[in-house]
Amino acid sequence: MHPFAIDSLGYLAQLLFSARFFVQWILSERARRVLSPTIFWQISLVAACIFCLYGWLRNDFSIILGQFVTYYIYIWNLNARRAWKTLWPPIRWIIFALPLAGILWIVLNWSDFLAHLFIESDLPGWLIALGTGGQIIFTLRFVYQWWYSRQRGESILPLGFWLISLTGSTIIIAYALIRGDMYPLILGHLTGAFVYTRNIIIFNKQRTAQATASDSNDRPCENTSTR
Structure with a gap:
């Protein structure tokens, strides 16, 4: 081919x-x-x-x-x-x-x-370790997602998945910036980081809304009857 x-x-x-x-x-x-x-x-x-x-x-x-x-x-x-x-x-x-x-x-x-x-590579060992570590973390996000979903018996993309994704992506971006010759990798992970961040924000808004609704339901009704 x-x-x-x-x-x-x-x-x-x-x-x-x-x-x-x-x-x-x-x-x-x-x-x-x-x-x-x-x-x-x-x-x-x-x-x-x-x-x-x-x-x-x-x-x-x-x-x-x-x-x-x-x-x-x-x-x-x-x-x-x-x-x-x-x-x-x-x-x-x-x-x-x-x-x-x-x-x-x-x-x-x-x-x-x-x-x-x-x-053989001209890259220093610490930089190779940084890039490899970022890729390992980035891959483990799906292992975590699978484990979390199995515990609940359904397919879920939990908050931890997005946090791990953002962590791994940030490390990979740092690795690519230090190398200085991997602009497609930088662009791809910057785009991904935006999506991961938005999902984290949506999660937090969802939790806040659920907490507010729970407080409203637990609040005792005021006695408005008159004698």
């Missing part, structure tokens, strides 16, 4: 990853509460499939491994929203098996995988 076509797959996946949050944010603004809409997880899964294919074509093992963590969390959320089983069964099996095939490929090409991960 032509390199331009391969790069186009990567850009398309990143565009979809960003679009899912804008869709979620717009729907949440309209509802005045933070939502976990089915379309958010559908777009996530489509983007992950494209990104896995991009990583395969680019021989980038780290992309496949990175997606492996969140890929099945997307499927779990779709299943929790009863949208997973609406797909045609062969499509479900293909989607489910895609990252597993990628992992098998990594095992069969282990020496190349190690060479790719530990390629």
Whole structure:
């Protein structure tokens, strides 16, 4: 495949990853509460499939491994929203098996995988650690979301998800600014940080409204009867 076509797959996946949050944010603004809409997880899964294919074509093992963590969390959320089983069964099996095939490929090409991960770099160790730490935190947000949702038996995007997202994104922005040569990464995470912040604000407004309503319901009625 032509390199331009391969790069186009990567850009398309990143565009979809960003679009899912804008869709979620717009729907949440309209509802005045933070939502976990089915379309958010559908777009996530489509983007992950494209990104896995991009990583395969680019021989980038780290992309496949990175997606492996969140890929099945997307499927779990779709299943929790009863949208997973609406797909045609062969499509479900293909989607489910895609990252597993990628992992098998990594095992069969282990020496190349190690060479790719530990390629020499001119970056200082502390800067590599900063960027890696930011990416780990950023990925763990979906692990937290999955754990939180499993505890409650439904698909939820909790406050902690947005706080972790904002923390990881801030670290990655700092990493990219220090490097000074990763402007697309900076732009992407600045845009994401806006959406994360708005969801945190919506959460706080929702909690304030609920607390006010609770106080009103708990307040005893004044005795207005006369004798």
